[in-house]
Amino acid sequence: MPYETIAIEKRNKGIAWLTIDNPPANAINETLMQDLEAAADELTADKSVRVVVIASNHKKTFVAGLDLKNAMSPSTDHGDDDNMIAKESARMQACFQKFAEMPKPVIAAINGYALGGGCELALACDFRIMGKGKIGLTEVSLGLIPGAGGTQRMTKLLGRAKAVELIFGAKRLKAEEAEAVGLIHRQVDPENMEANTTAFAEELAEGAVHAMGLAKRAINAAEGSLAEGLEIEANAFSETFETDEPGIGLAAFFQKEKPKFLNDS
Structure with missing residues (x-):
């Protein structure tokens, strides 16, 4: 099916690359979430797809996070519902959960900034491979908290003490720092990011x-x-x-x- 903000390319050994392309900065908005949900359903149902790689077409950014300007702006569609922001949070959680539950390996290929919602999407993947940029849950620096599953996934992944440190401090970690604390699985040469990710994806695809x-x-x-x-x-x-x-x-x-x-x- 046609997508507005992503492209799906099927490669050798049943590996599907889902590339996000939502200019100018790959911000998470309703259109991107709809595309991600539809793509997750499509890739889950496609038996020829053995491994999914989520990547970015943006040179400097994996995913920028929630489009806060549009998400927080008043709208007549919201009516008197005081829980609209909570519903928006639950909306993102449900979107990312589709990849967390996808019954096949999912790899986040991070070759740019993955802050806030971008980090949360990466956390919903099974593996995180990172070249350049920085990664972290930085919402507290804006007076917010992670709202797309980040508080839960980071705590389960790293433990409460490290999650508190990173979330309270709105830490932005380089690839080597993220690998050292276990936030990503592997740091790779940015210039060979695609080749390294492909090799790992093919290794998984050859498995059961x-x-x-x-x-x-x-x-x-x-x-x-x-x-x-x-x-x-x-x-x-x-x-x-x-x-x-x-x-x-x-x-x-x-x-x-x-x-x-x-x-x-």
Whole structure:
């Protein structure tokens, strides 16, 4: 389907690049959220897509964050609803959650600034690879707080103490600093960003991506109660046998070979 603010390119080995292009600075607005939600649904349903990479067409910015001027401006459409801003926050949360729940690996390829909402979108991805720019939840410097899942995702990822430090201080971390604290998975040479991301995405794509999706569901469930998480894990384990991946993996194990989950034919 046609999109206004993103482009989807399918590459080798079932890797889909979702490139955000919302001039002038890739700010998050309603159009971009609609496109992201539709793209998430499309990529989830497309069985030929094994790995998704979220990138930016902007030279200096991954995603700038919420378009605050439009989001906070008075509108007759809001009526007397005092919770409109809360609803806007929930809207962004739900949008990004689609990528957090997508049953296949999602990589954020960050080659520019990812501050505020841009960081929150990256946090919703499974992996964050970063070349240049800075990343962080900087909303407190504006008298705001992260509202698209950032307080929750950063705390679960880094722990309360580090999340408090970074959010209260509105820290803007360079790639090497972000890697050191665990905010990103890998720092790469900005000039070879696409090549490095492609190599990592292809490595994932050659694996058992259906099993990865089921593992992702169980990992996400670990954020709730242990009993609920264990039940979801057991059911997800059972679902792995609905594909040929266990047969491929086990046969390769007993034959002492590398499993070939990706059919190149």
